[in-house]
Amino acid sequence: MKMPSITRRDFVRLGAGAVVAGAAIKSTILDSAVLAAQSPASGTGRKIRFVSIGTGIRGCDLLRAARQVPNGVLVGTADLYDMHQRAGIEAYGADVPTTRDYRALIDRKDVDAVIVAVADFQHRRVVLDCLAAGKDVYCEKPMSHNVADGLAMVKAVQDGKRIFQAGSQRVSNIVYKKAAEIYASGRLGEVHYIEGHSDRNSPSGAWVYPIAPDATPATIDWTTWLRDAPPRPFDAARFFRWRCFSDYGEGVAGDLYVHLLSGIQCISGINAAPARAYSTGSLTHFNDGRDFPDLLATLYDYPGVTVNLHCNQNNAAGEPIIFYGREATMMISGNTLTVTPQDTSPQPEGYSLNGWTAEAKQQYLKDWHVAHPEPPATLAEVETYSAPRGYDDTADHIANFFRAVETREHVVEDEIFGNNAAIACHMANHSYFHHSIATWDAAAQSIKS
Ligand SMILES: NC(=O)c1ccc[n+]([C@@H]2O[C@H](COP(=O)([O-])OP(=O)(O)OC[C@H]3O[C@@H](n4cnc5c(N)ncnc54)[C@H](O)[C@@H]3O)[C@@H](O)[C@H]2O)c1
Structure with a gap:
């Protein structure tokens, strides 16, 4: 499918909010180019x-x-x-x-x-x-x-x-599209480690949603609501807080990991279930009768990439996704993308020479500078890309869907993509609850311990 082109207005702010001490920062507001x-x-x-x-x-x-x-x-x-x-x-x-x-x-x-x-x-x-x-x-x-x-x-x-x-x-967000473009360009160098978390500590963030005073069996069709879950008498708390219960939701994995995983899939181009997942965690702060932990941490094996995710409902540390490349680190936080170059220029050894004599050190440094006569390269600028204020990626995502309905072209997030992200969530929970590594058996299309 042809992607919308992203036009941009570039401006350079030197020394503003330095990400790397002394490095220039080039900030770009992405044109919303809203599909909508x-x-x-x-x-x-x-x-x-x-x-x-x-x-x-x-x-x-x-x-x-x-x-x-x-x-x-x-x-x-x-x-x-x-x-x-x-x-x-x-x-x-x-x-x-x-x-x-x-x-x-x-x-x-x-x-x-x-x-x-x-x-x-x-x-x-x-x-x-x-x-x-x-x-x-x-x-x-x-x-x-x-x-x-x-x-x-x-x-x-x-x-x-x-x-x-x-x-x-x-998956339709213009910041994520920019990140995918940078990832595909190879500018980050080889990326073997991706980290993401989604941390929030409020009762609302842990789905302790209020129960509307008018919620009764007369105003809610409880029988139809419950028909694919184990039967139980009307329970307004379960109706409003279904995310807390394994009969209806998947806890932090299904609610929050899925956003991180979909983001990682669309940026990296990985469109597969992970080979393995190992989770650990605990339920402490929001121990209110729910089935799921309020802290979940998972290590995933994807082809060539280790992905490390956690969701912590005990601390509001936000929800960044970070790609650690040999040449640059790329982070998305909210609707802002930051690319920070790595200094990979050759440097003379320092630390391990502490055990050398002064004469040996001097000779080493002399030889090193003869072997490296070129002046040190200047570090590339830190780049940031942001969506304009008020940008709504949900409108873009719906617009992409309507467009596909009309043209019969492919959507950005089809059933395979969505299913792969969901399987990774189920693997995280499987590992947590079985106290074992969850393995994806692609031939059997099932999770094994
Ligand atoms: N993409 C996102 O950022 C995002 C954010 C929040 C929720 N979600 C997802 O959206 C979905 C809904 O979540 P929510 O928070 O709105 O839940 P909710 O409980 O507030 O709303 C779900 C509604 O579905 C209705 N419903 C259930 N079965 C029905 C049926 N057979 N016929 C008609 N109506 C029926 C319920 O009555 C309820 O009002 C979930 O899958 C959730 O994970 C996605």
């Missing part, structure tokens, strides 16, 4: 008629972002909770039909595409139903609740020849 603004790609003016299933926290955010995308028009929403139904309509700002029964929407012939933002354990059923109804699907991350769900979804997308976009919006 470029739609419709084909120039037909046709609008993709879409519906949204699940208009809770993320579903509403998606609808707010979709308002910026000119070649899509919302024609209906579905949710099992009355207030979320109203919030979805409010988020998009148009009075469209809303229902508890999503079948009433996907059976409509005038609907092209569906945005799915239900809880993770509900993805499989809703996505398979949408695909069976002949719709193209944007499904929130993580794509799957477990390996079997992901494989079933991949098969259904491919059998039905549908367009499918997994919803890790960073």
Whole structure:
């Protein structure tokens, strides 16, 4: 697929916020070149008629972002909770039909595409139903609740020849695209180690979400919500805080690792499940009856690259991704990318000469300078690239999906990509809970201990 070109406005700030002492910093604000603004790609003016299933926290955010995308028009929403139904309509700002029964929407012939933002354990059923109804699907991350769900979804997308976009919006982010361009150029030198973390310590960051006072079995269709999970009486805490429970979510791996992994996949071009994962961690601060640790650290083996991730809900250290190359270090933090060159110029040995006599040292240095007559190279500038203020990668990600629905071109984050990122999340949890190294058996398409 042809990527949007990134134009840029360069300006040089010498000595500003030095990343390397004394090094010049060249800062670039990336042109948002928002895909959303470029739609419709084909120039037909046709609008993709879409519906949204699940208009809770993320579903509403998606609808707010979709308002910026000119070649899509919302024609209906579905949710099992009355207030979320109203919030979805409010988020998009148009009075469209809303229902508890999503079948009433996907059976409509005038609907092209569906945005799915239900809880993770509900993805499989809703996505398979949408695909069976002949719709193209944007499904929130993580794509799957477990390996079997992901494989079933991949098969259904491919059998039905549908367009499918997994919803890790960073894959469409202009800063990540710039990082991918730099990575592919080889400017970082060989990269064998990538690190990322997603650390936040607030109750909200640990999904201790408030329980809406109007949440009752009358306002929430609990039976339908729970139908692919073990039965239990109505439990509003589980409805709002489903991420904490393994029947419905995947803890920090499915919620947060997936963003780091999708970012790493799109920048490095790796599009495979890791060969191995080893996790450790603990549950201390948010030990409120949840199933998952509030600290998870994982080492992954990808081909030629070790990836080291952690999520710590005990400390708000942010969420950088760092690529350690022989020639440069590249870090993304928020919507800013920093490339810091490594000093790889030849240097005379210093430390180990402490055990040499003065005469031997002097001779060594004399010989070294004869062997290295060229003047030392000046260190390249530190470069930073940022998205403009207010940039919204979710709008770009939705626009990429609508464009693919219209043109039948490939999306940026298809079912294979989304499934690989999700498998890595499942491997992290498998290792943590089994106290063993998780290995991906590609032939059997399953995780082994
Ligand atoms: N990409 C991101 O940055 C991002 C951010 C947050 C959440 N997410 C993902 O978005 C998804 C939704 O998360 P959330 O925080 O919005 O959850 P949420 O619980 O706030 O909302 C989910 C909604 O889906 C509805 N729902 C469930 N089954 C349904 C059905 N059969 N028919 C109609 N509606 C149904 C529920 O009633 C609920 O209102 C999850 O997969 C989550 O991981 C992604």
